[in-house]
Amino acid sequence: GRYLFLNAITNQLTFPNSHTHYFSCALLSLFSEANSEALQEQITRVLLERLIVNRPHPWGLLVTFIELIRNQSYKFWSHDFVHCSPEIQRLFETVARSCNQTRSQVTGSAGAPPSNIRPEGGDVPAM
Numbered sequence: 001g002r003y004l005f006l007n008a009i010t011n012q013l014t015f016p017n018s019h020t021h022y023f024s025c026a027l028l029s030l031f032s033e034a035n036s037e038a039l040q041e042q043i044t045r046v047l048l049e050r051l052i053v054n055r056p057h058p059w060g061l062l063v064t065f066i067e068l069i070r071n072q073s074y075k076f077w078s079h080d081f082v083h084c085s086p087e088i089q090r091l092f093e094t095v096a097r098s099c100n101q102t103r104s105q106v107t108g109s110a111g112a113p114p115s116n117i118r119p120e121g122g123d124v125p126a127m
Contacts, residue, residue: 002039006030006046013060020060027064032074041081044068051095069096 009030012023027043034040047065051057069076069092076082083089 003042003046006043010046010050010061013064014058016059024060024064024067028067028074031068037079037081040079044076044081048091048095051098052091065095 009027031043
């Protein structure tokens with residue numbers, strides 16, 4: 001049941017609009033407020049399953065995952081499930097590199113953030 005619920009939320013992470021912003025914030029809030037690492041792992045699994053398939057990835061999915069791995073308040077890289085095996089750790093690092101590359105392609109070669117990215121380090125669109 002929970003896996004299907006998280007998939008339904010992830011299905012809403014599409015284009016830059018208030019609907020996507022709401023579900024991105026909801027998913028990130030669920031991750032940060034989770035009282036078990038199993039829920040955080042399941043949220044990560046749902047996002048990762050979408051990111052390891054062929055491109056193009058929905059904009060909201062990329063923004064949500066980038067926010068999760070870059071924002072220190074989520075402590076993503078300190079969770080045990082990220083480091084459970086060398087293969088999994090390499091997979092996370094590869095996807096993180098790919099997401100950062102995709103973001104730089106979106107923002108341009110100069111690396112200047114687009115106007116809808118908050119300058120204080122958060123990658124959730126300002127609506």
